[in-house]
Amino acid sequence: MVHILIAALNQMRDERDAAISTIATLVKERTRIRAHMTTKSRSPEKPNSLYRNVGLDENCPDFLLKAARMAYRKHFHPDVHPERDRAEAENRFKEVEAVFEKITRLRGR
Known part of the structure; x- marks a missing residue:
């Protein structure tokens, strides 16, 4: 029973780490896109x-x-x-x- 609980906890930890990594990637991408859009909107006449x-x-x-x-x-x-x-x-x-x-x-x- 203890082994099952430890395996489930390890799986949950791995899923949590993957979710945190995905969120960090999304935040970086959002920042990059916002910077790009700001740069594009500064062009005098598109x-x-x-x-x-x-x-x-x-x-x-x-x-x-x-x-x-x-x-x-x-x-x-x-x-x-x-x-x-x-x-x-x-x-x-x-x-x-x-x-x-x-x-x-x-x-x-």
């Missing part, structure tokens, strides 16, 4: 955020990128707005064009 600024996905085909650019150009071009809204439209037009230029450079075209 490519994906550029695409989101103009309502596109990073993996969109070129023809869709060109079509979106043309649609933004037509919508924000200062000449199609009343005089009172032209300055704002021109600023937005320039911002959107800058985003599309960055995307084009990122894609290497």
